[in-house]
Amino acid sequence: MRTWLYKVDTRVSPYLYIAPFFLLFAVFGLWPLFYTAYVSLFDWSLLKDEHTFIGLQNYGEMFQDSYFWNALFNTVSILALSTIPQLLLSLLLAHLINRRLRLKTFWRLGMLLPNVTSVVAVAVIFSQLFGRDFGLINWTLEHLGLGRVDWQAGVLSSHIAISTMIIWQWAGYNALIFLAAMQAVPKELYESATLDGATEFQQLRQITIPSIRPTIIFVVMVSTIFGLQVFAQPQLFAGGGGGAALTGGSDRQFQTLTLYLYEHGFSRGFEFGYASSVAWVMFLVIVVFAFINYRLVRRIKK
Amino acid sequence: MRRLLIPLLAVGLLASACGGNDTPSGNEKITLTIAGFGDFGFKPLYEEYKKTHPNIEIQERISDYSAHHQSLISHLATNSGAADIEAIEIGYLSSFTATPNRFHNLLDLGAKDLQSTYLPWKWEQGLSTDKKTLVGLGTDVGGMAMCYRTDLFQKAGLPTARDEVSKLWPTWEEYVATGKKYKAALPDSFFMEASGNMFRAIVEQAPQGVYDDNDKLVVETNPLVKKAWDLTVDAIGAGLSNKLTAWTPEWTAAFGKGTFGTIVCPAWMTSYIETNAKDASGKWDIAAVPGGAGSMGGSHLALPKQGKNQKEAFELIKWLTAPEQQKKVFKATGNFPSTPSLYTDPDLTSFSKPFFNNAPLGKIFTASAQAVKPQHQGPKQGDVFNAIGGGLGRIEQGKQAAPEAWTQVLADCKKLA
Structure with missing residues (x-):
């Protein structure tokens, strides 16, 4: 009896220990996912009691709506403008901080600070910096004789402003993840490379990057997933909480997919059915992009 | 076993004791929650209410305008989480009066006798489409006036006394014409903060706005809407608009810097001007709004059906929206009462503020509230104005010419129908 119990214990216990996560995931992850798919097949308004089944x-309607494609374009554009510079910056920061430095902990903590700050605070402050009339950035540009920019009005300018907020928030955090991976790279590799006369940049490219490949893949994937769901930054960038905050500017120049979803779910008669179908398409878009990026990054040489 | 049994029994007894008290008696503590946005000026009133109702505890939840209404909708949809009392602004009210089933019918709770207390059109706004359910009791009304900067008007060579200024613009066309003179004299200043606000004011004054009485969208067919649009486009073309979006940090900052000369001001706007333009005390004044009277904004207090203490909650909103209390709120915040019995009260009509150059706020807003002719608001009122506002924004930012912007507005509105 004892040995039997012991056997059961060793075999079953691990599953029991991980079960809570999967149970919670099923309740708060899988179930909403499938329920959203179900709701997306209905004409489902939050304010009404009857919901009519309307199939697909x-x-x-969504695929015929040019505003949907516009939102998809904006999302991908902001993803590219934020993720690519951010990852390069993170690599560089990690590389710099990986050397012998005084006050190591101070620098590392400092890099994490923007990430600890609430998204809302970051977005509000940056929206003021990028302000048209009284923003610090325009003030500086004007003093340099470069003229003012109406950051919110343009497609590219608004995407740059929003990307800056994202970079500010995540570059340091990702740098720390890179740093952790870099510290596991054997020092001898660098020593012998230095002896062979490799420059700093060559070392970064030939030793560091290939050695931390799995970490880079991980960071790219996570950044892609978060980047495609960006919401608070464009919403608060428009400010005011009125129409522009729903549509991402008067011409929808910075309306991301989540903002598009929000516009339909939380105004316009609260079309939750429609918003749910947007959510599902977003999910698929994220899967596709994550896959593409995975294939791309995997091509880094081992 | 015995050690376990006693606590278990005690728990059981407690549970049954709680279960038995679903109908609260007079001396038991009842907590009422009230959810709102911005500042309703109710805080000091709660203390006063508690003095006469010692068994009532009041908790207030305040968030910003859109967050408040959006969480209210999700609370209603999921049937949990709503406060006992919810404030609803007119921009959202019409979507609830179209589907009133999630609210207590105040007519059943004793509101029937209150009808004469409120302005008839304010009462109407709280009624469901079939007129059988009263969703909310009216708090303030947004009778319009025009606030202006006397110092900027003087620099522009325009009259500064409020009666003379009112005479400058009996119509909106004359308002825009005045704006052009202002702009010619002060090229670096702007005549108005945002063109969307002017457009909205013109439309809210019309007998019919963007919806007809059967909730059909008439943006395309109502000639008044197009006329308002054309006039607004003219004002944008003349460079009169500061191109600001209401409630953004830029908008707030512009008050402080004094970059524009006029702003359409419903009564509740006066408190925003006062807080945003602290240094400009005495420089602001209030004249009549062009085009006659109209209402912009204003709120109601409603009781979601999920709330259990509807009797006590109704007593509280009845008290909060009674003339006495509305007068106190007006004096503290500028929100103008919806109860006509006050309009002859000298205490209210003689009320003025040094910030607005001692303009008689009481008198101005009384006249404005009395002259309002009710206009039917449709279920997606706010969304329609957002769509049109977007079109004006595209013209302001130079992204579209007016005809293209109008075509897109009409297409956007079609999707809302």
Whole structure:
């Protein structure tokens, strides 16, 4: 009896220990996912009690809506403008901080600070910096004789402003993840490379990057997933909470997919059915992009 | 076993004791929650209410305008989480009066006798489409006036006394014409903060706005809407608009810097001007709004059905929206009462503020509230104005010419129908 119990214990216990996560995931992750798919097949307004089954009509309407494609374009554009510079910056920061430095902990903590600050605070402050009339950035530009920019009005300028907020928030955090991986790279590699006369940049490219490949893949994937869901930054960038905050500017120049979802779910008669179908398409878009990026990054040489 | 049994029994007894008290008696503590946005000026009133109702505890939840209404909607949809009392602004009210089933019918709770207390059109706004359910009791009304900077008007060579200024613009066309003179004299200053606000004011004054009485969208067919649009486009073309978006940090900052000369001001706007333009005390004044009277904004207090203490909650909103209390709120915040019995009260009509150059706020807003003719608001009122506001924004930012912007506005509105 004892040995039997012991056997059961060793075999079953690990599953029991991880079960809570999967149970919670099923309740708060899987179930909403499937329920959203179910809701997306209905004409489902939050304010009404009857919900009519309409099949794939919501999806059809969405694909015909030019504003949806516009939101997809904006999302991908902001993803590219934020993620690529951010990862390069993170690598560089990690590389710099990986050397012998005084006050190591201070620098590392400092890099984490922007990430600890609430998204809302960051977005509010940056929106003021990028302000059209009284923003610090425009003030500086004007004094340099470069003229003012109406950051919110343009497509590219608004995307740059939003990307800056994202970079500010995540560059340091990702740098710390890179740093952790870099510290596991054997020092001898660098020593012999230095003896062979490799420059700092060559060392970064030939030794560091290949050695931390799995970490880079991880960071790229996570950044892609978060980047495609960006919401608070464009919403608060428009400010005011009125129409522009829903549509991402008067011409929808910085309306991301989540903002598009929000516009339909939380105004316009609260079309939760439609918003759910947007959520599902977003999910698929994220899967596709994560896959593409995975294939791209995997090509880094071992 | 015995050690376990006693606590278990005690728990059981407690549970049944709680279960038995679903109908609260007079001397038991009841906590009422009230959710709102911005500042309703109710805080000091709660203390006063508690003195006469010692068993009532009041908790206030305040968030910003859109967050408040959006969480209210999700609370209603999921049937949990709503406060006992919810404030609803007119921009959202019409979507609830179209589907009133999630609210207590105040007519059943004793509101029937209160009808004569409120302005008829304010009462109407709280009624469901079939007129059988009263969703909310009115708090303030947004009768319009025009606030202006006397110092900027003087620099522009325009009259500064409020009666003379009112005479400058009996119509909106004359308002825009005055703006052009202002701009010619002060090229670096702007005549108005945002063109969308002017457009909205013109439309809110019309007998019919963006919806007809059967909740059908009439943006395309109502000639008044197009006329308002054209006039607003003219004002944008003349460079009169500061191109600000209400409630953004830029907007707030512009008050402080004094970059524009006029702003359409419903009564509640006066407190925003006062807080945003602290240094400009005495420089602001209030004239009549062009085009006659109209209402912009204003709120109601409603009781979601999920709230259990509807009797006590109704007593509280009845008290909060009674003339006495509305007068106190007006004096503290500028929100103008919806109860006509006050309009002859000298205490209210003689009320003025040094910040606004001692303009008789009481008198001005009384006249404005009395002259309002009710206009039917449709279920997606706010969204329609957002769509049109977007079009004006595209013209302001130079992204579209007016005809293209109008075509897109009409297409956007079609999707809302």
